[in-house]
Amino acid sequence: xxxxxxxxxxxxxxxxxxxxxxxxxxxxxxxxxxxxxxxxxxxxxxxxxxxxxxxxxxxxxxxxxxxxxxxxxxxxxxxxxxxxxxxxxxxxxxxxxxxxxxxxxxxxxxxxxxxxxxxxxxxxxxxxxxxxxxxxxxxxxxxxxxxxxxxxxxxxxxxxxxxxxxxxxxxxxxxxxxxxxxxxxxxxxxxxxxxxxxxxxxxxxxxxxxxxxxxxxxxxxxxxxxxxxxxxxxxxxxxxxxxxxxxxxxxxxxxxxxxxxxxxxxxxxxxxxxxxxxxxxxxxxxxxxxxxxxxxxxxxxxxxxxxxxxxxxxxxxxxxxxxxxxxxxxxxxxxxxxxxxxxxxxxxxxxxxxxxxxxxxxxxxxxxxxxxxxxxxxxxxxxxxxxxxxxxxxxxxxxxxxxxxxxxxxxxxxxxxxxxx
Ligand code: GUN
Ligand code: FE
Numbered sequence: 111x112x113x114x115x116x117x118x119x120x121x122x123x124x125x126x127x128x129x130x131x132x133x134x135x136x137x138x139x140x141x142x143x144x145x146x147x148x149x150x151x152x153x154x155x156x157x158x159x160x161x162x163x164x165x166x167x168x169x170x171x172x173x174x175x176x177x178x179x180x181x182x183x184x185x186x187x188x189x190x191x192x193x194x195x196x197x198x199x200x201x202x203x204x205x206x207x208x209x210x211x212x213x214x215x216x217x218x219x220x221x222x223x224x225x226x227x228x229x230x231x232x233x234x235x236x237x238x239x240x241x242x243x244x245x246x247x248x249x250x251x252x253x254x255x256x257x258x259x260x261x262x263x264x265x266x267x268x269x270x271x272x273x274x275x276x277x278x279x280x281x282x283x284x285x286x287x288x289x290x291x292x293x294x295x296x297x298x299x300x301x302x303x304x305x306x307x308x309x310x311x312x313x314x315x316x317x318x319x320x321x322x323x324x325x326x327x328x329x330x331x332x333x334x335x336x337x338x339x340x341x342x343x344x345x346x347x348x349x350x351x352x353x354x355x356x357x358x359x360x361x362x363x364x365x366x367x368x369x370x371x372x373x374x375x376x377x378x379x380x381x382x383x384x385x386x387x388x389x390x391x392x393x394x395x396x397x398x399x400x401x402x403x404x405x406x407x408x409x410x411x412x413x414x415x416x417x418x419x420x421x422x423x424x425x426x427x428x429x430x431x432x433x434x435x436x437x438x439x440x441x442x443x444x445x446x447x448x449x450x451x452x453x454x455x456x457x458x459x460x461x462x463x464x465x466x467x468x469x470x471x472x473x474x475x476x477x478x479x480x481x482x483x484x485x486x487x488x489x490x491x492x493x494x495x496x497x498x499x500x501x502x503x504x505x506x507x508x509x510x511x512x513x514x515x516x517x518x519x520x521x522x523x524x525x526x527x528x529x530x531x
Contacts, residue, residue: 111139111143111527111528113138113141113156113159114138114161115137115138115161115162116161116164116169116489117135117162117164118134118163118164118167118491119132119133119134119135119167119507120133120135120137120170120481121168121169121504121508121511122468122469122480123461123464123465123468123480124469125469126413126465126466126470127462129464129505129508130481131504131505132150132504133504134150135148135149135150136149136151136152136161137149137169137487137489138152138159139487139524140527142527143527143528144477144484144486144487144527145480145482145484145486145487146483147482147483164491167492167494167521167522168491168492168507168508168511169489169490169491169492170230170464170468170489170490170511171232171469171472171478171481171485171489171490172230172232172233172468172472172478172479172489172490172523172524173229173232173233173421173434173436173437173471173490174231174232174233174234174468174470174471174472174475174479175226175234175421175422175423175431175433175471176234176235176370176372176391176420176421176471176474177237177332177370177372177393177395178234178235178236178237178422178424178428179237179424179425179426180218180222180223180236180237180238180248180261181218181237181238181239181244182202182206182425182427183218183221183222183225183425184205184218184426185201185202185426186426186428186429186430186431187426187429188201189201189202189426190401190402190429193338193340193402193403193404194340195338195340195341195344197402197427199271203270203271204271206239206264206274207239207271207273207274209238209239209244210244212243212247215241215243215244215248216247216251219244219247219248219251219252222431223248223251223252223254223255223257224255225431225517226252226255226257227257227523228517228518229431229432229433229434229516229520230433230434230467230490230515231257231431231433232257232258232478232488232490232523232524232525233258233259233471233472233474233475233488233525234259234260235260235262235332235370235422235474236248236252236259236261236262237262237264237332238261238262238263238264238305239263239264239274240263240264240265240274240275240276241263242263245262245289246292249261249293249297249302252300253297253299255299255530256525256528257299257530258299258300258475258525258526259299259301260300260301260302260330260332261300261302261303262303262305263285263286263289263302263305265282265286265304265306265311265316265320266307266311267279267281267282267311267312267313267316268310268311268312269310269311270311276316278313278315279313279315279316279319280319282312282316282319283316283319283320286320287327290302290323290329294327294329301330302329303329303330303331303332304324304330304332305331305332306331306364307333307334308333308334308337308341309345309349309358309359310341310344310345314349317358317359317362317364318362320362321362321363324363324364329368330368330370332370332371332393333359333364333369333371333372334372334373335355335359335372335373335374335377336355336374336375336381337372337373337375337376337399337404338375338376338402338405342355345358353380354378354380354381354384355381356377356381356385357381357384360384360388365385365388365390366389366390367388367389367390367391367418369391370391370392370393370420370474371385371393372393372395372422372424373392373393373394373399373407374392374412375399375404375405375407377412382412382415382417386415386416386417390417391420391473391474392412392417392418392419392420393420393421393422393424393471394407394419394421394422394466395421395424395428395436396436396439397423397424397428397430397436397439398422398424398425398428399427399443401427401428401429404427406443406446406447407443408447409440409444410447410455410457410462411455413458413462413466418474419466419470420467420470420474421433421437421463421466421467421470422436423435423436432516433467434512434516434517434519437463437464437466437467437512438463438512441457441460441463445458460508460509460512461508463512464508468480472486486525487524487526487527488524488526489522489523490520491520491521491522491523492511492519492520493519494507494511494514494515494519496514496519497514
């Protein structure tokens with residue numbers, strides 16, 4: 111692509127809590143769609159570069175949604191008087207079953223993709239349903255959005271209704287390999303990610319077969335871990351010989367720097383150590399954790415422990431695809447944890463929650479989420495004119511953006527250097 115520069119008011123976080131504020135600066139995108147740097151004055155060597163002036167909009171790195179369910183798009187806002195296990199059986203499984211119908215999948219996935227494309231999100235890890243054909247429809251649609259996405263065909267061969275469950279472990283493995291052979295390398299922007307739903311949904315045979323597939327194909331993996339006390343107790347019953355829930359995944363080779371586990375609210379100390387040793391990512395999904403009454407993940411502590419963490423919308427446990435809301439919710443639940451816990455654990459600061467949404471989650475995709483040389487040029491322009499006061503400095507505008515900006519305020523978006531709108 112032809113190199114160019116954007117001019118505007120840039121904000122990003124190089125490390126948790128640190129904030130770069132660069133008013134009226136120039137970010138250069140090179141011929142590979144990578145950031146070449148941010149400059150207060152465009153250097154001589156870039157003279158003649160096309161410059162798009164975004165005026166006084168705020169420009170932030172794109173946000174990574176590390177965990178969401180496209181097949182639950184229609185259910186956003188419904189079923190919020192359930193806890194996880196009943197919510198899955200009464201609401202979620204019947205809805206996901208409908209994605210056996212290709213025309214239905216095309217319609218709903220189209221709506222999901224259009225909404226995802228419009229907001230802060232530039233990269234995402236997405237669950238489809240257990241249906242191979244429907245999953246490929248979602249991948250076709252997402253590839254065309256220009257967003258960078260990992261999409262998973264869900265595996266579930268136990269503890270699910272007959273109409274949704276994969277027949278047995280052999281079928282799950284066969285169908286998954288067929289799906290991988292049909293989708294690996296087929297898309298510019300979308301890649302397959304192995305998706306055992308969670309331990310209760312996968313027999314030991316299926317988990318082992320999927321582990322072998324993961325090694326053979328070198329694919330990343332996404333799943334759920336330690337979301338509710340009832341779920342953790344269920345896993346202990348199902349896997350009495352395992353040291354912990356996380357160790358079940360580890361035994362099958364499902365952890366690693368290319369693995370993302372949603373929730374992780376109830377991690378034990380050995381599980382924290384294991385996730386850290388493997389470099390596994392945590393997808394913190396605060397809206398979902400509130401809605402389904404799962405609990406509050408001690409994210410600030412996990413950050414201090416050096417774990418890899420990003421944010422997820424987790425629809426339809428979560429009720430919105432707006433990653434701006436995920437940032438606010440991460441801050442809210444972190445402060446509630448401070449209030450509720452005797453020992454008053456430090457809570458997240460705004461710049462830390464912003465870090466999780468940008469650089470934290472972006473790291474799952476390689477170099478993404480910062481305006482630094484060599485990072486993917488993912489940029490989101492936010493119009494804060496609706497609430498900006500004359501004389502607001504960039505630090506004040508940042509704080510207001512965190513609490514006030516929603517998807518509708520995103521006025522322009524670039525992913526890997528390509529302008530989407
Ligand atoms: N655990 C297993 N499946 C799901 C799901 O679809 N959503 C959430 N939030 N947790 C799960
Ligand atoms: Fe989920």
